[in-house]
Amino acid sequence: MSIHRPAAAALAAALCLLTAACGSSTDDKAGDRQTEAAAPKSGYPVTLDNCGQKQTFDKAPGRVVVMNGASVAEVSTLLALGLGDKIVANQQTYGMSEVPGRADAIKKLPTGDVKLNDAYDVPREAMIGLRPDLVLSTTSYGFDEKNGFATRDQLKEVGARTYVSPTGCDQDTSKMTIDDSYRLLRDMGKVFGVGDRAEEVIAASEKNIAAVSDKVKGEKQPKVMVLFSNMSMGGNDFSSVVAKGIYNDILAEAGGTNAFENASKTSFADLSKEKVAATDVDALVVIAYNDPDPAAYAKKLLKEFPQWPAAKNNAYVTLSDSMYLGPSNDLAVRKIAEMLHPDSL
Template sequence: MPKTRPLAVALAGALCLATAACGGSSSGTEDESSAAAGPHKGYPVTLDNCGVKQRFTEAPKRVVVMNGASVAEVSTLLALGLGDRIVANQQTYGSSEVPGRAAEIKELPTGGVKQNDAFDIPREAMLGLRPDLVLSTTAYGFEAKNGFATRDQLADVGARSYISPQGCDQDTSKMTVADSYRLLRDMGKVFQVEDRAEKLVKASEKHIAEISGKVDGEKKPEVMVLFSNMAMGGNDFSSVVAKGIYNDILAKAGGSNAFASASKSSFADLSKEKVAAADVDALVVIGYNDPHADTYAKKLLKEFPQWQAAKDKKYAVLSDSMYLGPSNDLAVERIARMLHPDAL
């Protein structure tokens, strides 16, 4: 049975989250070391973010990235060459499909923050960081009841705030790969690196189109997607993916979610009996800060030998590419190669 992670982290995770050698992949960081254009060129820029207008008169210089059990925001900034703008980052995944990305994240400053009981930056610490832009995966990160600085409080000290796509109402069940592109484009606009953002989006779209074209018409295997060694509910399998960006990635890779109808929200809380009775042709395990995700995947296949996935030893272990973020094309390729090796 997966071990229980702190509830706040599990909830935040529920609300979020191949090789890079293929030509046209969107995974790499741009070579330019200077991220933004001149301090005022192209400004002002205004975004309507979750019903709150955010006006920028120059590129942010002191960016704080909240935890949110995600790496979507920090990976997006790094992919755009904006790492030097981050003064405090709380996001980490421990691994990445993008070579060097996990190490790059680890090297970022944390601001010396002591996280609160909600496993993120408390109000006073946030204000003490003197940010000019704060990024949160969902609206959860700006709620006073959670011990966080609100968007109004941040505005009072001159800081802009941004909630990532599908995070406004904290329901990510409708999230798709297009939301990853929206995040890239929004940050491109804010920092006036729109050409760079569009280049990454187009590369990802092209990469995914090439993969999807090769598996089009193939039978779509039933895939179980879940987080390794994580509990979000009371049953044996409470971190099973039901809806969200994961399903869009599966569809583009020529597969379908075996548990898509198990819940109306992003995750299903399932008994061992229900999992055992399902037809599972392949397994995708997402390792959220878990170095033993591969071992967990093999254990599952051994536990359910009746699955076709177990008979064929068909599984993949992924990390940040399955989340909102700039490298979804890598997940599409990796899963497609597992499901349809002859087509690719």
């Protein structure tokens, strides 16, 4: 899949996330928490310092717009906190999820029936027309006036607060970690008065990840290639290969290491086929971004590079939202660890 330049920029900057077998899940079906979230606790006003701007909330938002940003981090976080009924327009979807029921829950959310721009996102006039009281963007790109978006100041003038997700201020996600997923949960917990629920989700995730990482500790760390399925983001044959970011934190917890960590100083590497062929790859993690058959892409790569240990051992796993910023990183840790260290789990 070839992705348009604006969406690719958002993806490279902020690509975005629970029923693990070892302990309680970090998510329930979207509807299960609606009642709990409907009555936020007192404690307002709440003020967040977000990308250098003070955002003050006198009450829990009730008209939320979730911008695209080639992410599902924000919408999944709201659903994990039982806040789906607060969303009046959502533009985020991966088409699938590791969390049972989440993809369907996202599909059922309102879109606002707006005409999207070339970045598949909500343009300025349409955004104002939605009358939001909170707008969520994966990165600062979503509030860039020169790209046709409503600015944070313009939204403030019509009574809307705004929020850019962790590490999205400068659109550099190369240092993103699992802790940033927890920060997003905590921030939304504060904004909506459901901090206790946010801490429950975080605690369950931490417990699940620790249960896996403890079992694979001391094991040899296979070299893993992480990339997005059928996606072109640059000029070379392999332009959606992950180099840095939250992916590496997830790999480390699962007992693996990124085979291409040093191939770029940014989150993604744009690699030639020759470079990929010359690298030992012990296993593949293929992330599906609206690709209905990522397994077919993984098998194609294994056939194309039969010299890889990954090809000889048919070692691959396909993931979607759990591999990026969001509330479901524990699922990615477990699924990758099960592939890399099946005898340890």
